[in-house]
Amino acid sequence: MAIGKKGRICTITYPNGNQFTSSLAIYTGTVESNGYILKANADSAISRGECFTFDFYPEIDSSQSTATWHEWRFQFSGNINGIPLPAFGVQMRSFITSGRVQTDVHINGCSIGSTTLIPSPTASGGAIRESGGVQLKWYMMISYRAGEIYIYIGLRESSTQGLYLTYMPKATPYFNATTEVEFGYPYGPSDNPDKYTSVEQGGQNATMKDTSDPIDIDTLPSAVVGGGLFRIYEMSNVQLTNLSNILVDPSIIQQIVRTVTSPMDYIIALKAMPVDFPSYAAELRIGNYEVSMSSGNPQRLSTYMTDIDCGEVAIPLYFDTFLDWSPYTSATLYLPFIGYVNLNIDKFVNDKVKIKYRIDCVSGDCVAFVSNTSGLIATYSGNCAYNLPLRANDSSQMVGGLYSALAGLVTGNAGQFASGSIQLTSGVYKPNMVTTSGLSANAGSMCNRKPYLIIERPVISLPKTYGHDKGYMSRISAKLSTLKGYTQVEDIHLDNVNATAEEKAELERLLKQGVIF
Amino acid sequence: MVIKLYSTSSDSSDVNKSLTLLGERECEIKGTNNIFSPVIIVKDIGAANYCQIMGSPYNGRYYFIRPQNPAAHGVVTLNLQDDVLMSLKSQFLNETGIILRQENSANLYLADNQFPVEAKKETFFKEFSSGFETGFKYYLTIGG
Numbered sequence: 001m002a003i004g005k006k007g008r009i010c011t012i013t014y015p016n017g018n019q020f021t022s023s024l025a026i027y028t029g030t031v032e033s034n035g036y037i038l039k040a041n042a043d044s045a046i047s048r049g050e051c052f053t054f055d056f057y058p059e060i061d062s063s064q065s066t067a068t069w070h071e072w073r074f075q076f077s078g079n080i081n082g083i084p085l086p087a088f089g090v091q092m093r094s095f096i097t098s099g100r101v102q103t104d105v106h107i108n109g110c111s112i113g114s115t116t117l118i119p120s121p122t123a124s125g126g127a128i129r130e131s132g133g134v135q136l137k138w139y140m141m142i143s144y145r146a147g148e149i150y151i152y153i154g155l156r157e158s159s160t161q162g163l164y165l166t167y168m169p170k171a172t173p174y175f176n177a178t179t180e181v182e183f184g185y186p187y188g189p190s191d192n193p194d195k196y197t198s199v200e201q202g203g204q205n206a207t208m209k210d211t212s213d214p215i216d217i218d219t220l221p222s223a224v225v226g227g228g229l230f231r232i233y234e235m236s237n238v239q240l241t242n243l244s245n246i247l248v249d250p251s252i253i254q255q256i257v258r259t260v261t262s263p264m265d266y267i268i269a270l271k272a273m274p275v276d277f278p279s280y281a282a283e284l285r286i287g288n289y290e291v292s293m294s295s296g297n298p299q300r301l302s303t304y305m306t307d308i309d310c311g312e313v314a315i316p317l318y319f320d321t322f323l324d325w326s327p328y329t330s331a332t333l334y335l336p337f338i339g340y341v342n343l344n345i346d347k348f349v350n351d352k353v354k355i356k357y358r359i360d361c362v363s364g365d366c367v368a369f370v371s372n373t374s375g376l377i378a379t380y381s382g383n384c385a386y387n388l389p390l391r392a393n394d395s396s397q398m399v400g401g402l403y404s405a406l407a408g409l410v411t412g413n414a415g416q417f418a419s420g421s422i423q424l425t426s427g428v429y430k431p432n433m434v435t436t437s438g439l440s441a442n443a444g445s446m447c448n449r450k451p452y453l454i455i456e457r458p459v460i461s462l463p464k465t466y467g468h469d470k471g472y473m474s475r476i477s478a479k480l481s482t483l484k485g486y487t488q489v490e491d492i493h494l495d496n497v498n499a500t501a502e503e504k505a506e507l508e509r510l511l512k513q514g515v516i517f
Numbered sequence: 518m519v520i521k522l523y524s525t526s527s528d529s530s531d532v533n534k535s536l537t538l539l540g541e542r543e544c545e546i547k548g549t550n551n552i553f554s555p556v557i558i559v560k561d562i563g564a565a566n567y568c569q570i571m572g573s574p575y576n577g578r579y580y581f582i583r584p585q586n587p588a589a590h591g592v593v594t595l596n597l598q599d600d601v602l603m604s605l606k607s608q609f610l611n612e613t614g615i616i617l618r619q620e621n622s623a624n625l626y627l628a629d630n631q632f633p634v635e636a637k638k639e640t641f642f643k644e645f646s647s648g649f650e651t652g653f654k655y656y657l658t659i660g661g
Contacts (some may be wrong), residue, residue: 473624485619
């Protein structure tokens with residue numbers, strides 16, 4: 001295979017100073033110099049949006065005892081599609097001593113940038129020690145996309161004993177960062193010199209400067225459960241069975257019912273929730289009666305709200321083009337006990353989706369906070385409590401009464417608790433779950449407990465000649481003589497063209513229709 | 518008036534057309550001097566499909582040769598169309614404009630409604646690391 005097509009010039013400098021230069025191609029071959037076998041081969045394609053690979057693998061006798069540096073330098077220049085490439089070079093070095101081979105790579109920007117060191121893969125993974133010699137094989141892929149050059153370098157090592165290791169230590173950006181090289185279409189926008197940072201005309205007072213406040217989720221309210229007016233216990237299955245027996249024990253009933261007709265009047269709700277609230281061991285108290293449970297004391301909640309941090313999911317740039325944003329890419333978020341919600345992908349692409357739940361144990365209400373790294377973006381609410389029947393009536397008004405009582409406490413009107421508690425025995429509790437899929441709350445309890453994100457991305461079907469035949473969106477101001485290839489002008493004033501009005505009109509029409517420079 | 522006859526296979530939208538010179542002829546301008554779409558009378562143009570008219574007021578402008586009537590007595594009348602891209606190249610290339618689409622200077626963050634994407638979509642699922650407990654816990658609320 002050959003590299004160097006359509007006038008591309010490649011020069012390889014071997015350790016002994018020999019140069020292999022071709023304006024057309026470098027063919028696969030073997031060059032022996034100073035005992036080293038150098039082989040160079042590469043594929044033949046490097047056109048817009050594509051890569052060429054260039055492999056060379058010096059066979060080194062790593063058993064030699066004398067410390068030696070071996071160095072290979074590659075220099076590249078030329079042009080692609082008529083666009084001059086800035087000259088750059090790659091310098092690869094192997095350090096061999098006492099059977100150890102250490103390698104590193106330098107990208108030398110020649111006249112453009114300073115040398116960048118890629119750490120040796122063997123530095124972290126341990127030096128290769130093989131008595132029979134180590135074969136190093138460098139991979140270098142060079143991609144030219146949208147006016148930028150990407151270099152991807154990897155290293156393979158193999159030994160005569162069959163050991164075969166592959167390193168792909170770094171994707172090394174030359175002008176811009178990338179972690180992979182893809183074939184088939186160009187992506188990665190070039191710097192737009194027209195990106196403005198200030199406004200000079202119009203909106204005379206515009207500064208286009210603003211700051212953004214971090215909108216964090218408020219910390220949990222430090223409310224003590226019930227303020228003494230009600231208590232919430234976390235009960236195990238055994239403790240619940242134990243309690244049910246206690247509540248039908250005539251002697252205990254007598255103790256409790258001195259002030260009310262039934263111990264059940266004290267019990268407001270029993271909920272099943274997939275949430276762990278902060279708690280401490282305490283005796284179960286019904287009215288003024290401390291219930292001694294043979295199954296052990298339950299846990300009394302120290303606060304009736306808690307948070308669940310579900311973590312974060314990154315949405316990286318997939319295309320690194322406009323296709324990463326809406327309406328081309330869309331995202332749906334599944335939130336347990338809430339359902340499926342459409343996510344505004346624009347706020348999360350190239351960022352992270354963070355989810356935190358806040359759950360209220362009294363009502364079972366939960367709020368999902370959806371944030372990116374900048375702050376809170378959206379909240380969604382649902383209910384995660386599965387109400388367990390205690391008797392024929394239900395608890396929604398009981399809970400409502402509790403809140404009325406709590407509100408009364410806040411306003412100093414404790415009497416509201418009494419009136420609220422009167423309503424505890426009527427009404428039907430019907431948890432409400434906001435969902436796009438029509439799930440009920442109880443159904444929600446049977447669904448997944450972890451949130452997940454569904455990202456839908458378009459599938460590109462890009463003809464290879466798209467750029468040549470239609471061009472890519474550009475919207476820059478440019479002198480026409482600086483452009484190469486297909487060009488479609490949006491607006492231009494041909495004031496300095498000495499031509500008839502008819503010619504100017506025709507010229508403007510053609511430039512707007514698209515011409516090839 | 519001298520006319521240079523060329524053959525070209527370049528696209529009409531090429532600013533830099535590849536031309537093969539076939540020869541030069543004397544020609545006669547028919548009617549008034551219409552720079553944009555002149556009509557000329559010339560002898561035998563062979564396979565030429567492109568030409569350049571020398572001298573004032575055409576000043577070396579380039580023209581497409583439109584389909585012509587068969588030659589009578591070796592003389593043919595040609596309807597020409599000004600190729601402004603070639604004729605005015607040296608002038609308009611110095612102009613600066615707003616470029617809408619370009620082959621090599623792209624900003625692919627700009628939405629392109631002509632960009633071909635398929636109707637089908639690729640779906641990716643990403644699960645968060647934590648969530649609700651897998652089991653239930655029972656919470657008893659007691660008043661009073």
